[in-house]
Amino acid sequence: MTLPTKAGESRAGASTRFLAAFRGSNVEPAAVTHPTTLGQLRASGWESVPVKEELRRNAIVRIRAGEPLFPEVLGFENTVLPQLENALLAGHDVIFLGERGQAKTRLIRSLTGLLDEWMPIVAGSEINDDPWNPVSRHAIDLVAERGDDTPLDWVHRDARYGEKLATPDTSIADLIGEVDPIRVAEGRYLSDELTLHYGLVPRTNRGIFAINELPDLAERIQVGLLNVLEERDVQVRGYKIRLPLDVVMFASANPEDYTNRGRIITPLKDRFGSQIRTHYPLDAEVEMDIVEQEATVPTVADLTVVVPDFMARVVAMISQEARRSPHLNQRSGVSVRLSVTNLEAVVANAVRRALRSEETVAVPRVSDLDAVAASMSGKVEVESLDEDRDAEILQRIVASAVLSVFREQVPGGTHRAIVEAFDEHEGVSTGEDVGSAAYAVLVAEEIPALQPAIDALLADEDDAGPAVVASAVELILEGLHLSKRLNKHTAGPRTRYQART
Secondary structure (H helix, E strand, C coil): CCCCCCCCCCHHHHHHHHHHHHHCCCCCHHHCCCCCEHHHHHHHCCCCCCHHHHHHHHHHHHHHHCCCCCCCCCCCCCCHHHHHHHHHHHCCCEEEECCCCCCHHHHHHHHHHHCCCEEEEECCCCCCCECCECCCHHHHHHHHHHHHHCEEEEEEHHHHEEEEECCCCCCHHHHCEEECHHHHHCCCCCCCHHHEEECHHHHCCCEEEEEECHHHCCHHHHHHHHHHHCCCEECCCCCCCCEECCEEEEEEECCCCCCCCCCCCHHHHHHCCEEEECCCCCCHHHHHHHHHHHCCCCCECCEEECCCHHHHHHHHHHHHHHHHCCCECCCCCCCCHHHHHHHHHHHHHHHHHHHHHCCCEECCCHHHHHHHHHHHHCCCCECCCCHHHHHHHHHHHHHHHHHHHHHHHCCHHHHHHHHHHHHCCCCEEEECCCCHHHHHHHHHHHCCCHHHHHHHHCCCCCCCCHHHHHHHHHHHHHHHHHCCCEEEEEECCEEEEEECC
């Protein structure tokens, strides 16, 4: 293939420019002019590098540019990510250790972004054979036969990632390979390497391979990975072959004091270059950012969904409080998925309420927090001697979160005026069947003392319409009740707040 050159540009310069444009392209390979034979690839000046060197090189470019290596993974900037960057620069295989819902798998999958966008392989290769150094019998024979006319395929970086969830029934054949009886039946001899059916690891040659929940893999199967991590090769059955693979290995595992289902054998753990401990969000701000990124808000025609900052903070604090609760099994963890599903449940309840009342804006309120009972139950493990206390424990966690946000967001100097106003008022009813307009009337005509607290709560909100004001009123009233400044009586869907007697 002849590369087009610019005026005064050498052939080598044209090759460099072509490769830079090609590697940065998002266009399908069929729509891009690229080398299609070994000879054309040789003329282009393309060089093959090991996967670890490829990851290191691209990581260095981002680090120098001040760009985040993993922009979609939040909360690890000062803890996990520096360790991972060190591992990449050192060329280590890595095992991530942490409880459920700590973005271990997401972090591993994000590593494909550090691979070159396109990579050439010998056409028809099942294990991504390097055109300069083929290892499979198919590729070796094809290169020997065709020489510079050997056809090439181009593989996108997303296809260079392999993943296996470790289960007790995972076999060596799944990971490494096995004899293909169909190929034997076609007339090939068992001694013919072409009768092999390659497993997941060889098929991820020149890429990244990940094993999730590694301790669940049977110990005798873990032994089969020792050569992959140390000698960088695999051996299939009794074949007298050796496939030198270029694979970077990543694994995830829960702490061994929690997972009693198995363990990582010592020789295998020793072969991982780095072991990195993950963690849950360290504060509510990070938890809120993750929820905003991950949560799915219902889309309904003619209905606007608004989630005030203080309600998102309440949802985040529920998870934070749960991680501190002595009544929950902390060894099993409280996943960030709890925050995501809690927000989705609360918003869904607000949308349902808005649809029934024919309002055009749906805003979650404290009264919508009853919906989290369903979303929390399957994600936390309650440790209680009394079997019937699960609901009570979860309610206490929610109440603690509401009280924490109330104390943080509503200035203490506004409390007394509201409490004194209730001394002269018969009480306030809240609930699903109370429309936003009723709260607006309450603030404007019945208890104006609520206004300074509302203003402080909504200081950073873009929308301070009646529905948002209603949400703020409920948080203030519930916070005063939890602070033992107001009485609260619940009957069916209605809650009534009154002065303490």
